[in-house]
Amino acid sequence: MSGEQGERRRRTGEPRSRSQGRRDPASGRRGASGGERQQRGPQRTVQPARRVAYDVLRAVSESEAYANLILPPAIAEAGLNPQDAALATELAYGTLRRRGTYDAIISAAADRPADEIDPAVLDALRLATHQLLATRVASHAAVNESVNLVAMAQGRGASSFANAVLRRITRETPEEWEKRIEDSARSDDERLALRSAHPVWVIRALRRALAAEGRADELDDLLDADNASPEVTLVALPGLAEQGEPRRPYAPTAYGSPGGDPHRVIAASGGTVRVQDEGSQLVALALAEAAPIAEGERWLDLCAGPGGKTALLAAVAGPHHVTLEANEVVPTRARLVRNALRAVPGEIVVHEEDGRTFGASHNGMFNRILVDAPCTGLGALRRRPEARWRKSPADVAELVPLQVELLSSALDALTPGGIVAYATCSPHLAETTGVVQEVLRGRPDITELDARAVVARVAESPIDLADDGSGRVQLWPHRHGTDAMFLALLQRDTTDTLAASDKRSARADEGE
Numbered sequence: 001m002s003g004e005q006g007e008r009r010r011r012t013g014e015p016r017s018r019s020q021g022r023r024d025p026a027s028g029r030r031g032a033s034g035g036e037r038q039q040r041g042p043q044r045t046v047q048p049a050r051r052v053a054y055d056v057l058r059a060v061s062e063s064e065a066y067a068n069l070i071l072p073p074a075i076a077e078a079g080l081n082p083q084d085a086a087l088a089t090e091l092a093y094g095t096l097r098r099r100g101t102y103d104a105i106i107s108a109a110a111d112r113p114a115d116e117i118d119p120a121v122l123d124a125l126r127l128a129t130h131q132l133l134a135t136r137v138a139s140h141a142a143v144n145e146s147v148n149l150v151a152m153a154q155g156r157g158a159s160s161f162a163n164a165v166l167r168r169i170t171r172e173t174p175e176e177w178e179k180r181i182e183d184s185a186r187s188d189d190e191r192l193a194l195r196s197a198h199p200v201w202v203i204r205a206l207r208r209a210l211a212a213e214g215r216a217d218e219l220d221d222l223l224d225a226d227n228a229s230p231e232v233t234l235v236a237l238p239g240l241a242e243q244g245e246p247r248r249p250y251a252p253t254a255y256g257s258p259g260g261d262p263h264r265v266i267a268a269s270g271g272t273v274r275v276q277d278e279g280s281q282l283v284a285l286a287l288a289e290a291a292p293i294a295e296g297e298r299w300l301d302l303c304a305g306p307g308g309k310t311a312l313l314a315a316v317a318g319p320h321h322v323t324l325e326a327n328e329v330v331p332t333r334a335r336l337v338r339n340a341l342r343a344v345p346g347e348i349v350v351h352e353e354d355g356r357t358f359g360a361s362h363n364g365m366f367n368r369i370l371v372d373a374p375c376t377g378l379g380a381l382r383r384r385p386e387a388r389w390r391k392s393p394a395d396v397a398e399l400v401p402l403q404v405e406l407l408s409s410a411l412d413a414l415t416p417g418g419i420v421a422y423a424t425c426s427p428h429l430a431e432t433t434g435v436v437q438e439v440l441r442g443r444p445d446i447t448e449l450d451a452r453a454v455v456a457r458v459a460e461s462p463i464d465l466a467d468d469g470s471g472r473v474q475l476w477p478h479r480h481g482t483d484a485m486f487l488a489l490l491q492r493d494t495t496d497t498l499a500a501s502d503k504r505s506a507r508a509d510e511g512e
Contacts, residue, residue, distance in 0.1 A: 046148050047141075049084040050127065053091035054149050057123040060096065060386050067092055067386055072263070090229070095130040097227050097385040098197040102129040104181040109168040110161075121158050124149040128166050133174040143170065196223040201393050202378060209427040209474070213466035218478060225478035230382040232257035233278050234265065235308070237315035240343065241272035250459040250480070251281040253312065271343030276308045277383070279475045279482030280425075284309040285316070286454045286473075287370050287421035290489050293320045297367040301326045302355050302410050305333025307340030309372055314344040325366075327351040327358055356405040359412030367418045369410045373403045375424040375431050379484030382477055396430050403435045407490075411439070411446055414492040419449070422488045427474055432486040436472070440490075448472075449489040 046054075052074050059065040071092055075085045095102070103114035106125050114122055128146035131137040143166045151159035172180070178195065185191035193200045203223070210216045235253050236243045248254035254276075258265070266274050299317055301310040304326035317324045326341075326348060328334040334352050341348050353361070355371075376395050377387045403424070410420045424431050440446060450471035456463060463480065465473055473487040 046145050046152070047084075048078050048080060049088040050091065050145050050149070052078050052080065052088040053095070054124060054127055056088075056092040057095060057127060058120065061119050061123055064390065066384060067096055068383055090135070091127060091130065093229065093385055094134060095126050096389075097381075098130065098134065099126060099386075099389055100199065101181070101194055101197040102126045102133075104184070104194055105129055105133070105169060105177050106165065108177075108180060108184075110165045118154060118158065120153045121150050121162055124153070125162060125165055128162075129169060132166070132169055133177060139170050143167065192223075196220075197227060198223055198381075198388055202381075202388055202391075205378065205396075205428045209429055209432075212429060212433070213468060213474065215466060218476075221478040222476060225476075226381040226388075228382065228477075230477075231481075232262050232275060234262060234273055235276040235281050235312060237272045237274075237311060237343065239319060240315055241269055244273075247460075248278045248481075249461045250463055250482075251278045251285060252458070252460050253285070254278040254281050269343075271311075271340070274308065274311070274340075276312070277380075277483045277485075279379075279480070279485035280309055281312060282455055282458060282475070282482070283372070283421060283423045283485055283487050284312045284370065285458045286451060286487060286489065287368055287419065288313065288316045289458050290368070290419045290421070290449060290451075290454050290491075293317075293322065294367075295321045297322045298365060298415075299324045299368045299370075300362075300366045300410075300413065301370045301372070302358060302413075303372050303374065303406065304328045304337045304350070305330060307337035309370060310337055310348075311340045311344055313370065314341060314346075314348055318344065318346060325349045325351065327353055327355055329354050356402070356409050359409035362413045364413070364415050366413050367415050369413060369418070369420045370423065371406055371410045371420060372423045372425075373399075373406050373431075373435075375399060375403070375426040376428060377425055379425040379427055379475075379477075379486070383483070396428060400430050400435060403431060404438050407435060407439045408443075411443060411490065411492060416492055416494045418492050420490045420492075421451075422490065424486045425483050427476070427484040427486060432474070432488075433470070433472065436488045436490070445493045447491050447493060449491055451487050451489040454489060455487065 056067055056071050056074060059070055060067055071089060075088055080088060103126070106117070106122070106129060107114045110117060117125070124146045128142045131142035132139055143163065146166060147159045147163045150162040169177070181194050182191045185194055189200045189203055193203055196203070206222055207216055207219050210218050210222065233248060233254055234244065234257055236255065238253055243253060244255045244258065246256045248256065262275055297320070299313060299322055301313060301324070304310045305328040307326070310326045314324045326337050328337050328350065329352060331352060334350055337350050351358070376391045376399060377384060378391070381388050407420070407422050414420060422436060426432065436448070440448065448471060451473045452465045452467065452471050455465065455473050475482045475485045477484060
């Protein structure tokens with residue numbers, strides 16, 4: 001036996017004679033040789049909802065796929081009825097959300113680190129652990145079908161290993177497992193990370209953001225909200241669709257999905273209704289509400305992909321005879337923007353330029369610009385549960401300079417008196433307040449507006465926005481039922497003010 005084969009056997013419990021087979025790049029499963037099929041014995045069966053959930057977990061692990069993008073078509077392809085579709089969704093999302101906690105439990109039950117277990121086996125163990133500890137699924141069904149998944153993917157030896165691990169997990173209650181893994185924690189933050197299924201660095205970033213508002217005591221509520229399944233929120237493009245029921249409390253365009261498959265409502269509307277978080281709607285509407293709209297204005301969505309906010313801005317702009325343009329540097333995402341805009345009348349130009357240099361090539365041309373900057377996405381962990389395990393502090397360090405460049409470029413593209421809405425779907429202070437402060441330090445021609453007052457005007461009911469004196473807005477899942485969207489509104493001074501600023505700068509230079 002080679003060293004590699006020995007390591008493989010140690011990790012999965014496979015028998016010495018098992019051949020590897022070929023990996024199917026589409027599903028992440030290994031193809032079976034004739035010898036493997038003989039070893040596996042009778043044909044294994046798995047309930048379709050569990051099969052779909054497992055395939056989603058494999059795609060997320062192997063290909064860094066996004067569960068919210070691949071799960072709906074997987075459900076449709078499998079032909080799941082509404083009940084099984086709901087089960088597949090709960091199993092996939094629930095397992096992804098609590099992956100860190102489940103890995104700690106699996107490591108203890110397997111007596112080896114989770115990262116030493118074959119990924120295909122580990123995903124099946126995670127799926128089963130979620131069913132055993134967080135759902136009402138019968139233990140025997142969770143164990144047997146997950147063992148079958150392992151047998152189908154990796155063979156009989158691996159399934160024996162999986163069966164042994166899961167049997168050990170069933171011997172203790174969820175409360176006993178929680179205590180056991182928390183007792184192994186080396187710090188209070190690590191204990192909270194295991195309990196709440198958030199990486200330690202994310203917990204600390206969220207705590208700092210809440211503390212900046214004087215509300216650090218809300219951390220547990222926020223972590224709980226991140227782990228709750230969000231309700232589906234729809235947007236009715238103003239002037240093109242009617243807001244349905246139940247209405248959301250803040251955005252005048254937002255309402256809850258009436259139940260069932262929201263894509264049927266979307267298809268029936270011709271694209272004038274679509275899924276969009278209420279926080280995202282508020283950000284776009286705030287830019288439109290920041291100042292009276294003058295006929296003939298020119299607006300821009302600088303980082304437009306996939307186009308949801310662009311379409312909402314376009315619907316608002318149309319009756320005012322405003323020209324809207326969009327920019328998206330990634331061609332595939334630019335196509336998504338064009339698709340999103342098909343439901344809105346009129347021609348809308350979609351550029352495919354680098355947003356960091358867009359301002360230099362379009363200097364002083366736009367009255368309003370939305371910068372929904374690429375970010376860590378820590379504000380959307382409810383809807384993208386796998387994101388918490390993919391991101392690291394290194395991502396923040398890489399993104400912040402990009403965010404600074406994009407915001408600076410947008411400010412260059414403003415006309416005098418024009419307004420930029422800087423938004424991120426992250427509450428991380430480095431990506432929000434830090435970026436705004438960094439840009440403002442070098443821009444005496446820019447004034448920050450009171451975004452809190454603007455959002456309060458947009459909102460159809462009173463909205464609890466913390467006041468740190470800056471006028472910036474931070475939305476929260478636990479407080480507002482939205483993604484944790486951040487918003488700052490920045491206005492370029494008028495021509496006269498700019499001229500005076502230039503003269504002051506010139507006198508200062510002469511004095512030096």
